[in-house]
Amino acid sequence: MADERTLTENIEIPQIQGEMVILRAATADEGEKLDSLGAFSRSVDTYGKTADAQRSIVASLVQRSRRWQNGERTRDEGKFDAEARGVLAWSMFAKNMDPSKDSAVDGDKNDKDDKVHDQLIGMVFLVDIDAWNSSARIQVVLGENYRGRGYTRDVMPRVMTYAFAPKPAGLGLHRIWMSVPSSNSRTLAVYQSLGFTETGVSRDALWNPFEERYKDQHVFDILVDEFDPIQSLETFGLHAIMENPGVKEALAQYEHTMEVRQRVREEIEVPLTDLSADVRGSQASQTSGNYDPYADDESRNETLIDEEDQLAGVDMPDVETIAETMAQEADLPEEHIGRKGADAGAEKKSAHQPWWRTLGAGRRRQQASNKSSGPDSH
Incomplete structure (x- = not known):
């Protein structure tokens, strides 16, 4: 049990296919290229960090991912700590859409050539992978010109499918979470559309040096039982790729x-x-x-029989008479007397006593009223 809740000595970072992108284990060189893509533009609004801070964070995450991949995690990183945190970093490449360079057209083209023609557009990370609590944080970093074009929606469900899939096919996580600055409204909407639930707001958690004021940070998460690996893609017109790691296992677990x-x-x-x-x-x-509401109570049943004997021989009034009587008992205005008044009166009376007591009392009063208005009453 303890081994299942600790990080492995090393990990193989799988390649993940999307319809528009392909993910491969990130390298330090690729991390350095993010700057030329404008990935750190408007960094304070997008990530809640300055460009310099976010650049350093990305470099550190890529380095930690590479060390774990190569089995070089140090004791200082908590290698033997049950709650040690791991990092996985993928470089995100837009698939080559040029038919003249497509391997389906050029039969001599190999996978190595494909990598050359794919365009680096950003990175995606699983950060703070906590094996003990089966939790991790997900983050996407995109070049400025590639934001708002659907790449995040194509990437995140596929990475989450791998993360939620049971071991050894996936990471076997129970929860994935993220934090977003309140200023990044576009990303907030994307995460909600992917099924994440906002679980809280960290008030004044982020300092904006340009506006010289604090801003809130929103926290979202999703649990394994809440994640649908198929629906999360179909919502955006995308399809599951069965060759991706963890897809079959995640589907089987979800169906179970x-x-x-x-x-x-x-x-x-x-x-x-x-x-x-x-x-x-x-x-x-x-x-x-x-x-018979008192069938199980002999004493009350006898009372009921006595009341029924008293009512024997009384003619049942018509519907309008019952409605009028019940409306009067409910003290309704005259304009409400009728079917509507009958319904309202019945609702009010039923809250205090059974319907048969209401009608019984009404019949007695109606009978008395008829006698008093007859020729013998004068």
Whole structure:
């Protein structure tokens, strides 16, 4: 159990395919090229850090990823700490869309040539990989000219599928989270569309040196049972690539979770269905005049029989008479007397006593009223 909740000595960073991009293990040289892509432009609004700070962070993350990949993590990094944090860094390349350079057209083209023609557009990271708590933070860094073009939506679900997939196919994570400055409204919307839930706001967590004021930081997360590896792509017209690491395993685990939830729902719904049938049966009994709310109480049942004997021989008034009587009992205005008044009166009375007591009392009052207005009453 302990081995399952500690980081491995080394890790193989898998290649991940998207429809528009391809991800490969990041190198230090590729990290240095991000500057020329404008990846750190508007850094304070995008990442909550200055350009210099974000540049240093990216370089450090790539270095830590390479060391873990090569089995060179040091003791200072918490190699033997159960809650040690790991980092995985991928370079993001836009796939070559030029038909003249497409391997499908040029049969002599090999994978090495493909790498040359693919365009570096950014990086994606899994940061603070906590094996003990099965959690990690995800972050995407894109060149300025590649933002808002759908690359994040293509990349993140595929990386998350690998991260959530059970070991050894994936990392076996339970939770993925992220933090976004309040000024980065575009990214906030993207993460919400991917199924992330905002779990809190860190007030005044980030200092903006240009505006000389603090700004909030929003925290989002998603759990493995909440993540749909297929729907997260189909929402944006993308498709799952079965060759990607962890896809088959993630789908199998997700289907198992759905089966468990379905069984739980069925176990809950069956008693509810039975109860609903009992209620319908009781309502039918009430309608037929056989309803006995005190069937299990002999003393109260005798009281009910006495009341029924008193009501024997009383003619049942028509619907309008019942409605008028119930409306009057509810102290409704005259303009509400009628079907609507009957419904309102019935609702009010039913909160205090059974319907049959209301109608019984109404019949007695109606009978008394008829006698008092008859020829013998004068």
